[in-house]
Amino acid sequence: MxxxxxxxxxxxxAADAGVSLQTVSRVINNEPNVRPEMTRRVQEAIDRxxxxxxxxxxxxxxxxxxxxxxxxxxxxxxxxxRRRDGSNWLDQMLLGGMLTCARQGYRMIVELxxxxxxxxxxxxxxxxxxxxxxxxxxxPPHSQNRAIVDLLASHHxxxxxxxxxxxxxxxxxxxxxxxxxxxxTEHLVALGHRHIGFIAGSEEYELSExxxxxxxxxxxxxxxxxxxxxxxxxxGWASGRRCAMILLDGERPPTAIIASSDQMALATLDLARGRxxxxxxxxxxxxxxxxxxxxxxxxxxxxxVQPIAEITERAVELIVQAEQGEMPSGAPLAVPCHLxxxxxxxxxxxxx
Numbered sequence: 001m002x003x004x005x006x007x008x009x010x011x012x013x014a015a016d017a018g019v020s021l022q023t024v025s026r027v028i029n030n031e032p033n034v035r036p037e038m039t040r041r042v043q044e045a046i047d048r049x050x051x052x053x054x055x056x057x058x059x060x061x062x063x064x065x066x067x068x069x070x071x072x073x074x075x076x077x078x079x080x081x082r083r084r085d086g087s088n089w090l091d092q093m094l095l096g097g098m099l100t101c102a103r104q105g106y107r108m109i110v111e112l113x114x115x116x117x118x119x120x121x122x123x124x125x126x127x128x129x130x131x132x133x134x135x136x137x138x139x140p141p142h143s144q145n146r147a148i149v150d151l152l153a154s155h156h157x158x159x160x161x162x163x164x165x166x167x168x169x170x171x172x173x174x175x176x177x178x179x180x181x182x183x184x185t186e187h188l189v190a191l192g193h194r195h196i197g198f199i200a201g202s203e204e205y206e207l208s209e210x211x212x213x214x215x216x217x218x219x220x221x222x223x224x225x226x227x228x229x230x231x232x233x234x235x236g237w238a239s240g241r242r243c244a245m246i247l248l249d250g251e252r253p254p255t256a257i258i259a260s261s262d263q264m265a266l267a268t269l270d271l272a273r274g275r276x277x278x279x280x281x282x283x284x285x286x287x288x289x290x291x292x293x294x295x296x297x298x299x300x301x302x303x304x305v306q307p308i309a310e311i312t313e314r315a316v317e318l319i320v321q322a323e324q325g326e327m328p329s330g331a332p333l334a335v336p337c338h339l340x341x342x343x344x345x346x347x348x349x350x351x352x
Contacts, residue, residue, distance in 0.1 A: 008051045017045035066106050068319055069127070070097055070137040070312075071148070074112035076235075088291050089308060096309030097137065100316040106134070108316070113142060124151055133157060135319030137312065140164065140205045158322045160315035163207050165332055171318045172332040173311050177207040180304045180337045181214030181258065184286045187302070187339055188256045189222045192347045193284065195229065197247040197254030199264050202234045211260055211288070228252050233264050240264025244271045248283075255348035256284035262294045265301055269344070280346035290340055299343030311335040 014024045019038060026034050027042040045051070070093060077090060094110070101108045111127055113120065135158035142148050143164035150168070152159050159170030163177075181198075188196050198215045201208035212230065219226045231246050233239030240259055244267060247254055259265035265287030272283050279285055279299060287294050290303040314335060321327070 008049045010051070012049055013042065013045045013051050016049060017041040065132045065134050067131055067133045068097070068101055068106050068108050068135045068137065068316060069131065069133040070108060070110045070139070071113045071142050072110060072139050073141065074114045077112055089289070092308035093137075093139070093312045096312030097316050100313045104316070104320045106316070106320065109133070113148075120145075121147060121151055124148065128152075128155055128157070134323050135160065135316075137315050137319075138162065138164075138170070140207060144206055158319045160318055162311055162315060163205065165206060171315065171322075171330070173315055173318075174207070174210075174332060174334050175306050175308070175311055176334040176336050177210040178214035178217075179334075180288070180306070180339075181211040182218045183337075183339045184258045184288075184302075184304055185215050185218035186222075187341065188258070188284060188286065188345065189218065189224070191256075191284070191345060193254075193256040194224055194348070195252050195254045195256070196224070196226075197229045197231070197257040198226070199240055199243040199247070199257060199259040199268070200230065200232045201260040201264075203232065208232075208260060215258060229254055233260070235261040235263060237263045237267045240267030241271050244268040248272075248275070254283075256286070256345070258286045258288075260288050262287050262289045262291045262301070262303070265294065265303075266297060269297060269301070280344050282349055284345040284348070286339075286345060295342070297344075302342045302345040303340050305338050305340050307335045307337055 010021055010024050014021050017024065019042060023034065023038055024042050027039050072090060072093070080089070090110070094108070097108045109131065113123065136152050138148065138159060138161045140163040143161035144166045146166070146168055149159060149161065149170060153169040160173060161168075161170040162173050163175070165172055165174065185196055196215075196219065198212065200212050216226050228250050229247065229252065231243035233243045240261070240263055243264065244257060247257060248271070257268050259268055265285055268285055269279055272279055272285075277283050285301060287301045287303040288306065290305040294301040294303050314333060
């Protein structure tokens with residue numbers, strides 16, 4: 001059996017270049033005060049040996065950990081995994097974050113955090129002490145949790161807060177949810193719909209209010225009233241079904257419904273079919289998120305495509321820039337979304 005080739009380490013590079021381990025580490029980290037001749041010798045040794053710097057080696061000469069952490073909601077993430085429903089928020093977050101980290105010489109670690117826990121500060125303090133991340137990505141609802149934000153800021157950790165515009169430390173990034181709801185509503189208005197229902201998400205999330213505002217603004221711009229056409233869910237299937245039932249049984253039944261999550265949109269589709277309604281002939285449906293499951297529904301659902309990978313990429317870039325001393329603008333950054341039009345939307349049924 002062939003023996004495994006021994007990995008090249010920072011010690012091999014130091015010995016080959018005839019310098020100290022600290023000098024190799026400073027060169028790897030692009031730190032100042034290293035003589036050009038030393039930098040050249042170390043780089044030649046790295047190239048000659050085929051050495052790939054490890055995080056441990058990069059940490060030797062300085063205080064940076066080269067780690068960026070992403071905190072995601074524990075309960076919702078575990079529920080999505082157990083349902084195996086095709087939800088890919090976390091997948092897309094990793095796609096954008098991990099690849100961007102790799103390009104910058106960083107690594108990403110995901111931690112699931114219960115924002116309602118009485119022990120949240122202790123949990124986070126333990127994680128921070130153990131891993132000493134250079135930066136943290138916060139997703140909703142953690143991004144608007146002031147206790148979490150202030151704890152991270154007190155440790156001088158760079159923070160990127162996705163889906164929040166609440167005051168506080170950190171870079172603020174949104175997926176332009178107000179505009180997304182406008183796009184969905186304007187699409188239905190252009191098809192001729194006048195009664196457009198909206199199933200909102202949980203009040204726990206700032207973005208739920210932004211989406212309501214966008215829907216209302218588009219309705220008003222078209223000269224339409226939204227009275228009796230709003231129902232609040234919690235992003236889950238059961239709440240989507242409940243809200244669809246309330247809207248369709250109301251005094252002004254909608255000819256189209258926008259749902260603030262794929263689960264709620266699919267529940268609306270299921271309820272409509274159970275009532276003998278045809279989608280989109282009798283009822284048009286628009287979803288948010290565009291996870292894989294809605295593309296394989298029958299009919300495939302028109303959906304707001306949220307730029308999850310793109311916003312995570314930008315969040316990592318902002319943290320890295322801050323760590324390198326290039327302080328980005330503090331203005332909120334909106335990463336644009338778009339609407340994927342599929343078979344679940346059509347003109348409303350003819351009157352009479």
